[in-house]
Amino acid sequence: MNQDIFVVAEHLKGSVEDVTYELLGKGRELAGSTGGKLVAVLMGSGAEGLAGSLGAADKVIYVDHPALENFNPEAYAAALADVVKANNPGLVLVPNTSMGMDLAASLSVRNDLPLVAYAIDVAIDGGNVVATSQLYGGKVNAESVLEGDTVVVSVLAGSFPADAGKKDGAPEVEKAAAPAELDNLKVRFKQLIEPEGGDVDITAQEILVSVGRGIQSDENLPMVEELAEALGGAVSASRPIIDNKWLPKTRQVGKSGLKVKPKLYLCLGISGAPEHIEGMKDAELIIAINTDESAPIFEHAHYGSTEDLFDIVPALTEKLKG
Amino acid sequence: MNIIVPIKMVPDLVDELEINEDGTDLDRDFLSYKLNEFDDHALEEALQLKEEGDATVTVIAFDGEETDKALFTAIAKGADNAVKITGDFEEGTASHVLAKALAEAIKDMDYDLILTGVQAADDRDGQVGVLLANYLGVPHVSVVSGVTLSGNTATVHKEYAGGMMAEFEVDLPAVLGIQAARETPRYAPVSRVRQIMRQAELEEVEVGDVDVNVGSEVRRMFTPEAGEGAEMIEGDAEEVADKILEILKEKGVR
Structure with missing residues (x-):
């Protein structure tokens, strides 16, 4: 493999996203073992100033074009492909986020490069990149060896500490030309849509009782609300509950929902898919109740029980009301 | 308006997943398979689009465990056509290979829109939808939760973190x-x-065989180590409730 480590910088509404710092921190460590440079790839319009918050990198390659002002799957993929082709890094780290999912697989096909997704760890071993992916809803990990001079790994947010890559500074900025494709795009950004305000701000709650698929029916929600009330908290939920429209989107914890950090996160019937874990793993106390003893949620919880939630919830509510 | 929905079977995650003797894949002998839940959402969105306008929906899947049943189920739900891809594509085949084979099967079809599930539980080497789009040379947007069609364009909502969304207009x-x-x-x-x-x-x-460079190989598959996981509370519901109360008091939450 080649030596340089590239990190695709993700930014939204004028600030660099934390996942970028997570990748820069890891990238610094990897560049140490390859003896290469750590380079951040920044794409935007008039966004050169963001390079100042990418001080962990040795260099920032910046592509400027009006079509890059906001993330655009086609425009960003085209610009990134050109940058990678011109520089031949050894490894391109892309966040496995909503934006990154459109980029990593595009880069793999456009430049004919190997790709491994859902990585929670990346290492260099015997001159090759080795990536550990979290698969099957977090139940199985796979360690893959990537072969090639340049390879691509997309990394799940929250896999590495952000602090190691969060450094202001004035890295060298190299400007790269935007590809001609950007003047004639088939995908056009229209607008950002802010989340609707909700009845309850779950990010401000100290106690959350969170429900997942195991709740089975919306008819079982009042029982959970009663418990949340007895605890002095609110009810949040995992994705399937929101998709079923049993609770509003504002109650969703996870990757495309909200990140919460309550004092108590009591999860009922939540299996603990990686997308959910991303939103709640920093809670101070996590208690999980799930009848599936192999549910990944138990890897992240402090305490767990495989007893039926429909027995525990009323028992606990009664004791709280005592 | 012709909509194609590629669907895929994945191991049922409710089952206990075991690793094979080589330690490089699941032990697939006794696995049960079910439709990837995101593909079910893609099919539903396609059927919704069909119902609000003039569209035909074609589902397409690789031959394998439960494929026939999933395809017939899709027709029962309202899909117009079902296509089964035969060839050497056993369970666990790399996303790049599946995407390239799908592109081969689809490229000569008359299509306006392809809806895939955003991801699958086993797409280790990338999400099939975005790979497919690139092999076909057509635009893509992933993590979509709202589609509106108008003439030759689709207006879509792409989800970001924190409930934020971006709206894009995409040429078909x-x-x-x-x-x-x-x-x-x-x-x-x-x-x-x-x-x-x-x-x-x-x-x-x-x-037939597709020519694609996957460029990565699994050298070890394993279940994440338990150990630093949860302390399991023993006993019946009453006892568990008592213990939870005790923990809450101890931690000062109560």
């Missing part, structure tokens, strides 16, 4: 990776599926 044909359909995916009664199995036919398309 295009591939969209569906995160969630506008409605909960519909259910097809078993009796209806059985009836369809007797009446409908699956079209078969054979795809």
